[in-house]
Amino acid sequence: STGGAVATPEDHDVEYLTPVSIGTPEQILNLDIDTGSSDLWVFSSETSRSEVKGQTLYDPSNSSTAQKLEGYTWSISYGDGSSSAGEVYLDTVSIGALTVSSQAVEVAQKVSSEFTSDSNNDGLLGLGFGSLNTVQPNAQKTFFDNAMPALDSPVFTADLKAGIPGRYNFGYIDPNAYTGNITYVSVDDSQGFWDWTSPGYAIGSGSFENTTIKGIADTGTSLLLLPSSVVSAYYGKISGAKYDSTQAGYVLPCSPTPPDFAFGVGDDGAAIVLPGKYINYAPTGSSGTTCFGGIQGDSGIGFAIFGDVALKAAFVVFDGGSKTLGWASK
Numbered sequence: 001s002t003g004g005a006v007a008t009p010e011d012h013d014v015e016y017l018t019p020v021s022i023g024t025p026e027q028i029l030n031l032d033i034d035t036g037s038s039d040l041w042v043f044s045s046e047t048s049r050s051e052v053k054g055q056t057l058y059d060p061s062n063s064s065t066a067q068k069l070e071g072y073t074w075s076i077s078y079g080d081g082s083s084s085a086g087e088v089y090l091d092t093v094s095i096g097a098l099t100v101s102s103q104a105v106e107v108a109q110k111v112s113s114e115f116t117s118d119s120n121n122d123g124l125l126g127l128g129f130g131s132l133n134t135v136q137p138n139a140q141k142t143f144f145d146n147a148m149p150a151l152d153s154p155v156f157t158a159d160l161k162a163g164i165p166g167r168y169n170f171g172y173i174d175p176n177a178y179t180g181n182i183t184y185v186s187v188d189d190s191q192g193f194w195d196w197t198s199p200g201y202a203i204g205s206g207s208f209e210n211t212t213i214k215g216i217a218d219t220g221t222s223l224l225l226l227p228s229s230v231v232s233a234y235y236g237k238i239s240g241a242k243y244d245s246t247q248a249g250y251v252l253p254c255s256p257t258p259p260d261f262a263f264g265v266g267d268d269g270a271a272i273v274l275p276g277k278y279i280n281y282a283p284t285g286s287s288g289t290t291c292f293g294g295i296q297g298d299s300g301i302g303f304a305i306f307g308d309v310a311l312k313a314a315f316v317v318f319d320g321g322s323k324t325l326g327w328a329s330k
């Protein structure tokens with residue numbers, strides 16, 4: 001089997017939302033597919049009303065295939081401080097033509113303000129490794145883990161784009177979605193993430209800097225978070241760029257377009273190039289002269305995060321069979 005669906009960017013490509021069908025008859029929710037976590041949770045009829053602002057709610061009582069997992073609960077908090085918690089049902093979940101008949105659907109009873117104010121986001125669909133799932137007393141499998149045995153190939157791909165819809169596909173690699181070769185690198189799944197090591201980077205037309213950058217491929221993170229040495233080298237090339245403590249990050253003049261940023265993949269010289277305009281993440285004020293940087297530091301996290309700013313420059317294969325990541329330009 002195979003499947004897939006569109007991934008539509010929200011403002012500034014802060015996140016990408018994908019329609020997911022849940023239950024019988026189907027209830028379609030727009031979920032943030034997140035390779036940085038492993039819970040599938042949704043806004044629901046059980047979510048406290050004061051914490052709902054426009055989201056579509058999954059109502060298990062309207063699904064003939066919903067089965068409550070009595071006594072099961074979940075509670076998650078993300079690196080950015082947001083959180084949610086609730087109870088658990090099993091139900092039928094589909095992404096395009098791909099259906100998992102007994103998927104753990106975690107219904108939110110509480111969500112933090114970041115989720116309440118994100119009115120188009122109806123929940124998350126985690127595609128990290130199973131060890132990150134928060135369901136108690138027994139952890140539940142991700143949609144990908146449940147689907148994998150039936151997939152033509154044990155993979156899913158992320159083809160996110162700047163400002164326009166891209167796609168997540170399951171079970172196959174679309175040869176028309178990328179250019180050149182796919183370079184595969186090993187993944188360390190010991191922390192539950194798609195954790196890999198880049199050999200270094202280049203700024204603009206500059207020479208390649210060989211420096212090990214270990215980090216995660218995380219569709220649920222908006223920005224590209226890198227070691228401070230790399231970040232200060234990049235912004236050091238841009239007149240007027242500075243660290244702004246009120247914005248809690250590097251800011252830069254939106255014009256002229258900043259230099260491209262490339263990160264290495266594998267040991268054969270392959271690289272993914274981020275066009276400089278991707279680093280103009282969003283204007284910081286109404287004048288539009290100063291932009292918040294799409295590359296920021298990873299201090300305090302313990303690893304780099306290749307979030308949407310990086311991923312949208314690539315076609316990425318998440319291979320659950322070999323536990324490798326494939327990177328290609330497009």
Ligand SMILES: O=C(Cc1ccccc1)Nn1cnc2ccccc21
Nearest residue numbers: 034036037078079080082220221301
């Ligand atoms: O939380 C983060 C980014 C982050 C910030 C600081 C430290 C570590 C990581 N990403 N993320 C990944 N999946 C998410 C889901 C919701 C919110 C944020 C999410």
